[in-house]
Amino acid sequence: MIRRDLVDEIVAHARRDHPDEACGVIAGPEGSDRPERFIPMLNAARSPTFYEFDSGDLLRLYRDMDARDEVPVVIYHSHTATEAYPSRTDISYASEPFAHYVLVSTRSQNDEASGPGDEAEFRSYRIVDGVVTEEQVEVVETYMFAHTGADDVPDNA
Amino acid sequence: MATVSIPTILRTHTGGEKAVEATGGTVGEVIEDLESRHSGLKNRLITDGALHRFVNIYVDDEDVRFAGGLDAPVKDTSTVTILPAVAGGMR
Numbered sequence: 277m278i279r280r281d282l283v284d285e286i287v288a289h290a291r292r293d294h295p296d297e298a299c300g301v302i303a304g305p306e307g308s309d310r311p312e313r314f315i316p317m318l319n320a321a322r323s324p325t326f327y328e329f330d331s332g333d334l335l336r337l338y339r340d341m342d343a344r345d346e347v348p349v350v351i352y353h354s355h356t357a358t359e360a361y362p363s364r365t366d367i368s369y370a371s372e373p374f375a376h377y378v379l380v381s382t383r384s385q386n387d388e389a390s391g392p393g394d395e396a397e398f399r400s401y402r403i404v405d406g407v408v409t410e411e412q413v414e415v416v417e418t419y420m421f422a423h424t425g426a427d428d429v430p431d432n433a
Numbered sequence: 434m435a436t437v438s439i440p441t442i443l444r445t446h447t448g449g450e451k452a453v454e455a456t457g458g459t460v461g462e463v464i465e466d467l468e469s470r471h472s473g474l475k476n477r478l479i480t481d482g483a484l485h486r487f488v489n490i491y492v493d494d495e496d497v498r499f500a501g502g503l504d505a506p507v508k509d510t511s512t513v514t515i516l517p518a519v520a521g522g523m524r
Contacts, residue, residue, distance in 0.1 A: 297522065317519075326522035331489050331496045338516055347441075355523045363523050369487055371442045371517035 277414045278302075278311050278350070285314045287396045290354035290380040293319065297327040297354050298380075303341050304349035310419055311349040311376075324356045326365070350400075352378035359383070360397040362408050370403035376411065377401045435463060435507050438514040446471045455513070460490055461503035463513055478515070479503070489516045 282302055290298045299319050302311035315337065320330035329337070341347060351372060355363075360379035362370070370377060381397040402409045434454040439447050447453050453471065457463035468475040478488055483502070490497045491514040497505040507513060 299519070301519075321520075321522075323522070325524060326520070328518065328520035331491075331498070331518075332494075334489060334516055334519060335491050335494065335496075335514060338514075351519060353521060358523045363521065365524055366521035369518060369520045371440070371487065373442060 277416055277419070279419065280415050280417055282311055282314055282350075283398060283413075283415055285316075286352050286378065287380055287398065289316045290382050290396065291385065293354070294382040294385050295324045295356050296322055297324060297356060299327040299329065299351075299353040301337065301348045302350035302352070303344070303346040306345050306347045309349060309374075313346065327353045348372055348375050350378050351375045352380065354380045354382050356381075356385075357383050360399040362401055362403060367403055367406055367408060373402075373404045377403050378413075434509060435511045435513050437463065437467060438512060440516055442517060443474060443477055443515065446474045446477070457507055459501075459503065459507055460492065460497050460505045460513065463507050464503070487518050487520075489518055490514070491516070 286300070289300060292298070297319055298316070300314070300316040303313040303315060304310045305312070317329050317333060317337070319327045321328045358381065360381040362377060362379065366377070378398065378400045398413060400411050400413045402411060434456055436452055437455050438452050439450060444450065453467065455463045455466045457466050464475055464478055478485055478490070484490060484498070492500065492505055492507055492511050
């Protein structure tokens with residue numbers, strides 16, 4: 277589950293950096309599994325086929341999250357010419373077993389028939405020990421009224 | 434004793450601890466000392482005698498890749514931070 281404004285931020289970042297891959301994190305309170313704080317990162321590789329957080333940026337990011345009792349709930353990056361599915365490289369690097377790995381494809385930007393209003397491919401995965409599991413993305417306006425499971429629904433609702 | 438900060442993915446080797454103590458004058462020695470108490474950690478950090486490319490190690494604020502690699506000096510008061518690289522690509 278992710279707020280619409282955060283989805284929009286990720287897609288806007290991916291489009292802005294196209295044709296290079298864009299990357300970043302949405303941090304959230306430890307144990308909450310709730311993405312809250314949008315942190316776009318520089319792609320130190322500045323490449324259309326590879327992304328990498330700068331090692332100094334990475335250290336500052338984790339120090340900052342630690343100080344706020346946050347974890348990377350979402351780790352996102354874009355693919356600029358292929359579908360929004362983890363590549364072999366993505367899988368070999370993936371090392372946050374509790375993170376949602378979000379992929380956005382900006383390949384339709386190469387296509388003159390598509391306009392800026394077109395829906396971007398936006399997909400989410402768990403990547404644990406090299407195993408990729410796609411998960412459904414539920415976009416909500418706010419987390420305030422959102423249920424985390426059937427148990428939250430009152431019996432007489 | 435230096436303090437070593439352990440990333441989530443390696444905490445299975447430290448019984449869930451986020452930070453552990455270790456002795457050693459270099460990053461390589463610190464890793465050997467960690468391995469003696471937290472078996473399996475070394476293999477996650479070093480391949481063929483060199484730091485694994487998927488892992489970043491910092492002594493205080495400095496990435497050891499720019500400070501001598503496994504020979505990078507560690508002081509008693511140092512904080513050694515291990516972080517997995519965040520990277521990927523379309524291929």
